[in-house]
Structure formats: structure tokens, C-alpha cells
Amino acid sequence: MAVIVQKFGGTSLQTTDRINRIADRIIREQEKGTQLVIVVSAMGDATNRLVQLSGEVSSCTNGREMDLLLSTGEQMSSALMALALKEKGAEAIAMTGAQCGIETEYVYGNAKITAIHTERIQQQLDAGKIVVVAGFQGCAGNQEICTLGRGGSDTTAAALAAELKAERCDIFTDVDGVYSADPRYITGTKKHTAIDYDNLLTMAEMGAAVVHPRAVAHAKEHQVPLVVRSSFSDLEGTLVDPSRGSSTSSLVGLTIQKELSYLYLTGKMVKGHLFSEMTDSMGLWRRMIRSGNGEPGLMIKDKDLDQTLTWLNKNKERFGIHTIQHTSGGAAVHMVFRNPEEKRRQGSLMEDSLYWGEAVAIDGYPSVWSVSVSEDQVVDAAQSMYDAFFGHDVQQPNELQEAYGV
Amino acid sequence: MAVIVQKFGGTSLQTTDRINRIADRIIREQEKGTQLVIVVSAMGDATNRLVQLSGEVSSCTNGREMDLLLSTGEQMSSALMALALKEKGAEAIAMTGAQCGIETEYVYGNAKITAIHTERIQQQLDAGKIVVVAGFQGCAGNQEICTLGRGGSDTTAAALAAELKAERCDIFTDVDGVYSADPRYITGTKKHTAIDYDNLLTMAEMGAAVVHPRAVAHAKEHQVPLVVRSSFSDLEGTLVDPSRGSSTSSLVGLTIQKELSYLYLTGKMVKGHLFSEMTDSMGLWRRMIRSGNGEPGLMIKDKDLDQTLTWLNKNKERFGIHTIQHTSGGAAVHMVFRNPEEKRRQGSLMEDSLYWGEAVAIDGYPSVWSVSVSEDQVVDAAQSMYDAFFGHDVQQPNELQEAYGV
Missing domain, CATH: 3.30.2130.10 (VC0802-like)
Incomplete structure (x- = not known):
């Protein structure tokens, strides 16, 4: 059965009301007959609140304890999403990065994923469950929690999609696709219906916040089609696909x-x-x-x-x-x-x-x-x-x- | 060097301001020349807030995902406490229940501790660090997070004290000792300066909220002296000690x-x-x-x-x-x-x-x-x-x- 990975960002999960609506959307997707892995970010500005709390006791902004602190945001939202899915009658299980076998290098705050052992996820998928993964985190060596940097949930999703040979990876966010410029600043922007990995990667590396560069790199390396789309509408989004070229515009x-x-x-x-x-x-x-x-x-x-x-x-x-x-x-x-x-x-x-x-x-x-x-x-x-x-x-x-x- | 375990409850950690004050207190204790293991509960009403969030998406009140959710409270406060201690110049490291080797049975919501592998804690203590442990949680089998039930941080503290052969285990709470009755309801109550394990255990099992019964049982089994005392004052508290009898009162x-x-x-x-x-x-x-x-x-x-x-x-x-x-x-x-x-x-x-x-x-x-x-x-x-x-x-x-x- 086809596996689809869907990642939901913090804005999509800002309130329990939104979590409930996203859960409905996930169940509709499952009813199409796919195995679903859901990757979640921390709720709304939970990460910022954690950073603020840490700032009240410490001038330290990264390192081991910050990762321990920040990773709780995604752990919380994964548990809540699984609870919401189960309440609606779906079978679901939440997992931390460590629990679902995401191994990282020993770098706090910005670790790269070094391996993913998908046996446990695959078992749960085969048992008919929706697997809800806490994004942004993995585990190095002796149970050390390492985070993947801001935007790391995108990376979790793309890396899992690659490892699970997913049919596609949906990145649900608060914009409905990849635009020619940030619509918050620039008027007259246009949405790409399709874009290729390299162009998106360059846009992301130049600061376009829509998808994390590492996520694009993972998707490219394993040729996983990405779809960047809105959590709040059923608009088509932007398809990032090896089989389709980018827009024909030179810029x-x-x-x-x-x-x-x-x-x-x-x-x-x-x-x-x-x-x-x-x-x-x-x-x-x-x-x-x-x-x-x-x-x-x-x-x-x-x-x-x-x-x-x-x-x-x-x-x-x-x-x-x-x-x-x-x-x-x-x-x-x-x-x-x-x-x-x-x-x-x-x-x-x-x-x-x-x-x-x-x-x-x-x-x-x-x-x-x-x-x-x-x-x-x-x-x-x-x-x-x-x-x-x-x-x-x-x-x-x-x-x-x-x-x-x- | 003597090891002392100190447990701080949620009220003691309600705000970052309180965390800072408790950190000062911990450092003063370390300066007396002891190795310190600090066990922390979730901040203030963090656990209740998490329970409330879960209630907004689910009618489920326990089980695997609830444990994943609730354990974030203690993980957060352990990270914040370690950050605060380090900011004040102490060497400190925060650990989740799993990271510090607390093994539990496979029971969600109310697991018993089955073993504690203290090598990692001991290493860190020997390296001069204050070890800050997220209370209330342990790890069963394949990285499953199991919580120890409400009040479980007391159990974490007493069990660690027993396993580390600690000189004593201080339970810091919002009351300054064990009273003859709950002063919130009953007038004319008296504080015990000393009480024996069995009497305290019976009081706890009959609902006295001051220390968790399992914590007392752990302390008794390994003859670890417990001190129940206030985080907000330097009053002496109640000593629970094998070498001292209980009060001479028949009730x-x-x-x-x-x-x-x-x-x-x-x-x-x-x-x-x-x-x-x-x-x-x-x-x-x-x-x-x-x-x-x-x-x-x-x-x-x-x-x-x-x-x-x-x-x-x-x-x-x-x-x-x-x-x-x-x-x-x-x-x-x-x-x-x-x-x-x-x-x-x-x-x-x-x-x-x-x-x-x-x-x-x-x-x-x-x-x-x-x-x-x-x-x-x-x-x-x-x-x-x-x-x-x-x-x-x-x-x-x-x-x-x-x-x-x-």
C-alpha cells in the first residue's frame, strides 16, 4: 500500500480546535486507502514560548539542555494529534523522534539525520495505524535528544518519506504554495504550480521560509515528490517533482x-x-x-x-x-x-x-x-x-x- | 562524597523567578560539599494544563499518548533548572527518566520502577555536575515513556536516593512538613518534627498528599532518611528516619x-x-x-x-x-x-x-x-x-x- 507523509506546521496546530480540524483532514486522506505518516511541529508559538522561558533563566541559546527543552513542543503536539485521531475513531500512535528510529549526529541545535530505522513505523503502518511523529528531533548515541534546527520538521518529513519510499510528501503550511516572492512584502507575486528541486532549494537557502533547505535536499536525493500546500484550504499547492520542470520564467x-x-x-x-x-x-x-x-x-x-x-x-x-x-x-x-x-x-x-x-x-x-x-x-x-x-x-x-x- | 537527592514540587517551580531562587538554594547546598541529584516536577499547573489540552481533543484520560504528553512537563522543568544552574556558574546536566536509566514496568499512567541503572548519573556526579532529573517518568522496553502516576516525582527521588545510597532525600514542597491533619481544612493541626516510615506511609496511603506512598515505601525499603520541608522557608521540616521514633502521641x-x-x-x-x-x-x-x-x-x-x-x-x-x-x-x-x-x-x-x-x-x-x-x-x-x-x-x-x- 502506498505510503504518504504529511507534515503540518505550527500555525496549522496553533489551537486544539485546529488540531481537531487537521485530524479530520488526515482521516479523509486515510480513507483514500493510503498508509499515513504525519509529522507535526510544535503548536503555534510553543517553541518561541519555550525559548522565552529559557531566556528568563539563562543567556544560553543552544546546546544540550535547549534541545531537551525545545523537543517537548513537538512531543506534545504529536501526542495531542494522536489522541485527536483516536477520538475520531482512527487507529493512531504518536512517536518521538527517538521512538521512530531517527538517528542524528551528536550536534545540538542543528543536527543532521544520519540514519532512520523505519521498522517500528512500518510495523505500525502495517497494523493499520496512522503514525504521528514528533518532528524536528532525533536521537544521538546514548539517548541524547538532538534537534534539527528551526524548520527541522520539514526535514523529518522529507527524510521519512525518502526512507519509507513514500509516494509523496505533503508539506502543509500557512501559505498555499511556493511564490515568486514573499507576498507579505511584495505585491504582484505569483504562485508556482510546479518547481524543480534545485530552484526550490536555492530559494529556500536564500531565505524563502516555505520549506527547509535540508528537507528539499533530502527529497531531491531520494526523488520524493514534495507538495507544498495550505492547511487551511484545498487549493492545489506547488508540486516539486522530478518529472516536471520548473516554471518557464527565467527568474x-x-x-x-x-x-x-x-x-x-x-x-x-x-x-x-x-x-x-x-x-x-x-x-x-x-x-x-x-x-x-x-x-x-x-x-x-x-x-x-x-x-x-x-x-x-x-x-x-x-x-x-x-x-x-x-x-x-x-x-x-x-x-x-x-x-x-x-x-x-x-x-x-x-x-x-x-x-x-x-x-x-x-x-x-x-x-x-x-x-x-x-x-x-x-x-x-x-x-x-x-x-x-x-x-x-x-x-x-x-x-x-x-x-x-x- | 555524600550524595543528597532533593526533590522540588511544581509549586516550587511555578515561575522562572522561582526556578532561579531554587537554583540559588541548590548551589548553596552544593557548596557544603555534597554531590547533588535534583528531581523536579512539572512547573506549577503545567500538568493540569496538559490534561486540559488533551481534554479538548480526546475523552481519553490515560494510556500511551497521555504519558508521552504529560512527561513533557518534567522534561521542560529539568532543562530549565539545569540552564538556570549553569547560568549561575554551577556545572549541571538535565536528564529525562530514560536518560538517567530509570526502567519501569510496561504500565502507562501508573508504572512502578523496576530498576535504575545509575552509571550515567554517577559519572556526571563524579565529574562535579549537579544532575537534574525529570521526575515522574521512566522508560519501559523499547523506549516507551511510562509515567509513575501523580506524585511520581517523589517516587523518582526516593528510588534514586535508595539506588545511589544517598545520605538523605529532601522532599521540598509547599508545606513545611508532615502535619497531624491537613491545615487547609482542620484548625489546630501540629507539625511532626519526626515520624517513622510506617506512620507516614499509612498517612500517605490514606490520602495525605504531602509525600507519595510509593516514595515512602522506597525510602523505607532502603532505609533512606527523608526530610519533608518547605521550598519557601528554611524551617526544619519533618524528618522521616529509621533511627528516630514517631511522635509519642497515640494518634x-x-x-x-x-x-x-x-x-x-x-x-x-x-x-x-x-x-x-x-x-x-x-x-x-x-x-x-x-x-x-x-x-x-x-x-x-x-x-x-x-x-x-x-x-x-x-x-x-x-x-x-x-x-x-x-x-x-x-x-x-x-x-x-x-x-x-x-x-x-x-x-x-x-x-x-x-x-x-x-x-x-x-x-x-x-x-x-x-x-x-x-x-x-x-x-x-x-x-x-x-x-x-x-x-x-x-x-x-x-x-x-x-x-x-x-
Whole structure:
């Protein structure tokens, strides 16, 4: 029997009333004759509340005890969802990450999944049960609870879908698909009816919050079709499928990132080693940049600045770093093109965008054009770039037109 | 180095402010040169809130998913306490029941501890860390989280103290010791400065909420001195110690129980088997009684009535039960004497108490005199019995007089 994995985000589970409605939806899906694995996030802002509580007793923001604390959010919602399903007559069982065999590396706060032992889930599915998994968490070594980072429930879902050879993985969220830009900031955005893994991955890595990058990477690696859709409507959503191309537009979309820090280093450091060692040890989001006068640097998130500076200072001598300069509260607009060729075709567009700020050269993303913009101007800049492109673009996304008449 | 186990109840941990104050207290204790294991309950009414949430999605009140849900409360507070301790400069580590090796039987909602593998705790203690354990929970078989029933954190503490051969086990709670009656209902109560295990156990089994009966049984079995004391003051508390006798008063105290159901059975059942099999399978609090006309019966808690009736009906034929009659919403006053001899000495007192209701003959408690009273009269009845006794009692508890001048 076909297995389908469905992931429900925190907004979909904000209240017990919503949990009840999602439970109805899950039962309707099961009645179609599928084996269902449900992955849940913490209810609403439960994770933020836990972070706030921890802030009242500690300045520590990550590590072993934070993972122990934060993982309770998903454990709670998985138990509640299973209780709701059972109340409605379905057979269901809730499982923590550890209970359903999700093994991670020994990294607190941002662990990668290293293996999934699906025997227990499969047993329960074969016994006719809906398996409700607490997302965002796994287990390392001697029963150590490690979390997968924010958005980690997406990763849980995609990884389980891959391991269970699921027919598809539905990511239910508070938006009804992948848009060409964040509709909260940008007017005139368009929803993709289909997008390919690489484009979605790049969008996600550039900060599009709709699906977690690791989840897309898992889905791509195992060629699991993903569907990004709304918990609150029956709209079709966006299909991420190996058999379908992305939209035919040369610009897939653009993303806005705020609260960025820029670090510039001088010295004789072996950059590759420094950056990869730092990323491995801390699991941070970071991108290589180059300043106007050619100094190598890093773009990181403001919230990671303290940790990064501590690390860099500790490893200063070893890498021969002379000086570290940093600025915080920066922002950037990232234009994500369908491929490097499409990016090259849009040269004048990129030149125009430099009106708003400096271009950021980023290694490893040949189809992305990034412009650093001051935080107070970033929304205007993004809207302007967006309009400039979609005003010039002759190839509207056809599938979108067909589906929604936009 | 001496190990001390300290348990802090929910009221002591109601807010992060209180967690911070308790953390200071713990650090002061460590500075005396002891190895500390801290057992924590869920914060304030966290458990009740979780029960309420579950009630919004399910009519189920126990079982596997409830345990998964409820155990998050203690996991949260253990993480927060360890974070608070570390923030204040102490070395600390939080552990779930499973992580610190607490094995239980496979019973959800009311599991007994079957073994504790203390290697990991001992390692952490030897490394100079304060070990903060999530109370109320353990792990059965294949990573199944089983809770120990309400008050289970006491049991966690006493069992850990026994297994670690602790010098003593402090039970910090919202009252400053074991009283001769519940001061919330009865005026003129007295605090015991010392009490022996059996008397405290009987008080606890008769409903005195101050320490969980299983905790006392664990402490007794391994002869671990318990101290019941207040989290909010430095008052001495009540010492439960094998080397010290109980108070010299013939009446240790009295307890009030409400929300009781009385079940009367007719038929040819083998009572012993029936009752022990029922208790084993459901882990309920129950006591044998006998009606006015000699029919055998059970006193159980109202909340367990449905479950008990279901069990009895299912096993009706096997035990040859003909009829089952039940009434709910009952109450009882239990007079706990120091020993059966002291009880016998107070015959007239017991006779007087029958003004309020019927005597309940209870097997296995030769030092307890119980009177069933209607719920609306139970407080008046208890006060009257209390006054009658302490009015007649010539032997005031001497230690109490010395310590507090009462």
C-alpha cells in the first residue's frame, strides 16, 4: 500500500480546535486507502514560548539542555494529534523522534539525520495505524535528544518519506504554495504550480521560509515528490517533482533577508578550511562574500554573530587571521534564476539593481544574484527589482496561468 | 562524597523567578560539599494544563499518548533548572527518566520502577555536575515513556536516593512538613518534627498528599532518611528516619478523602484473587470494605469508577460475580494511630466517631480507623474527631513542643 507523509506546521496546530480540524483532514486522506505518516511541529508559538522561558533563566541559546527543552513542543503536539485521531475513531500512535528510529549526529541545535530505522513505523503502518511523529528531533548515541534546527520538521518529513519510499510528501503550511516572492512584502507575486528541486532549494537557502533547505535536499536525493500546500484550504499547492520542470520564467523568484551581519577578515587564512571547519563545528548558515576592495568575508545571521566571533577569535592564530571587522543589521535581496544561463541573459536587470546597493559575490550559487541593501530600504528595493523583472519578462509561467488564470 | 537527592514540587517551580531562587538554594547546598541529584516536577499547573489540552481533543484520560504528553512537563522543568544552574556558574546536566536509566514496568499512567541503572548519573556526579532529573517518568522496553502516576516525582527521588545510597532525600514542597491533619481544612493541626516510615506511609496511603506512598515505601525499603520541608522557608521540616521514633502521641493524625466510590459485589467470587488481579492490571488505589449487612466491597476513587466497572463486568463470569452496586461522591475520615495497640486504647473515641457515619473495616491497616461520611459533612466530622482526640490526648508530641513551642 502506498505510503504518504504529511507534515503540518505550527500555525496549522496553533489551537486544539485546529488540531481537531487537521485530524479530520488526515482521516479523509486515510480513507483514500493510503498508509499515513504525519509529522507535526510544535503548536503555534510553543517553541518561541519555550525559548522565552529559557531566556528568563539563562543567556544560553543552544546546546544540550535547549534541545531537551525545545523537543517537548513537538512531543506534545504529536501526542495531542494522536489522541485527536483516536477520538475520531482512527487507529493512531504518536512517536518521538527517538521512538521512530531517527538517528542524528551528536550536534545540538542543528543536527543532521544520519540514519532512520523505519521498522517500528512500518510495523505500525502495517497494523493499520496512522503514525504521528514528533518532528524536528532525533536521537544521538546514548539517548541524547538532538534537534534539527528551526524548520527541522520539514526535514523529518522529507527524510521519512525518502526512507519509507513514500509516494509523496505533503508539506502543509500557512501559505498555499511556493511564490515568486514573499507576498507579505511584495505585491504582484505569483504562485508556482510546479518547481524543480534545485530552484526550490536555492530559494529556500536564500531565505524563502516555505520549506527547509535540508528537507528539499533530502527529497531531491531520494526523488520524493514534495507538495507544498495550505492547511487551511484545498487549493492545489506547488508540486516539486522530478518529472516536471520548473516554471518557464527565467527568474524563479526573489527573496529578502534581514538581520544579516557582514564580517571581513584580513590575514593569511586558508579560507576554504576556515569556512568549512567553522560551518561543521557550529552548523551555521553562512555565505562567502567579498568586499568592494576585494577582502574576503562572510555573510551570516545577526543571531549567530556572537558565536561566530567567539569561534574566530579562538581560532585566530591557527588560521593567521589579523583583523576581524563586522557590521550588523544588514539586509539583502537575492534574485534566484532558473539556471546560470538565464541569469546571464538578464545582465541589464542585475546592473539596474546596483542602484540599491553593492553586489555580493557568492560562491556556489551561479544562478543567484545578490545585492546587499540597507535594512530600511530592502522592501522597496525588492519590489523595484521584482517589478523591473516581471515587467520585462516575456515568458509568464504558463502552468500558473492555466491553473489560476493569473 | 555524600550524595543528597532533593526533590522540588511544581509549586516550587511555578515561575522562572522561582526556578532561579531554587537554583540559588541548590548551589548553596552544593557548596557544603555534597554531590547533588535534583528531581523536579512539572512547573506549577503545567500538568493540569496538559490534561486540559488533551481534554479538548480526546475523552481519553490515560494510556500511551497521555504519558508521552504529560512527561513533557518534567522534561521542560529539568532543562530549565539545569540552564538556570549553569547560568549561575554551577556545572549541571538535565536528564529525562530514560536518560538517567530509570526502567519501569510496561504500565502507562501508573508504572512502578523496576530498576535504575545509575552509571550515567554517577559519572556526571563524579565529574562535579549537579544532575537534574525529570521526575515522574521512566522508560519501559523499547523506549516507551511510562509515567509513575501523580506524585511520581517523589517516587523518582526516593528510588534514586535508595539506588545511589544517598545520605538523605529532601522532599521540598509547599508545606513545611508532615502535619497531624491537613491545615487547609482542620484548625489546630501540629507539625511532626519526626515520624517513622510506617506512620507516614499509612498517612500517605490514606490520602495525605504531602509525600507519595510509593516514595515512602522506597525510602523505607532502603532505609533512606527523608526530610519533608518547605521550598519557601528554611524551617526544619519533618524528618522521616529509621533511627528516630514517631511522635509519642497515640494518634499520628487524620486524613480526609473525598470523591470516593463504594462498590458492593454479590456472588461467589474469590475476593483475594479478584482484588489483587484488578489492582495489578490497573494499578488503582482501592481498599476492601464491608457493608452494614456484611457484603464485601471496594472503596475506590470516583475517577477510577468507569475503568473499574468495565474491568469487573469483563471479568464477571470468571469470578462468579452476580451483582455490582455502586455509589459515588462519598467521603471518609481516616484516623491513623501510631500502632494497633494505640488504636485499641482509643475505643471510646472510635465509637464517638460513628455519630458521623459508618465504620469501614479495612484489611491490612490495623492501625487505621475509617469512617465513611457524606461529602458535605466530612470537614465538620474530621474537625470534631480531631478535637475529640487532641482534647483527650494526655501525651502531647514532645519533640514538637521542644522545637516549636506549641
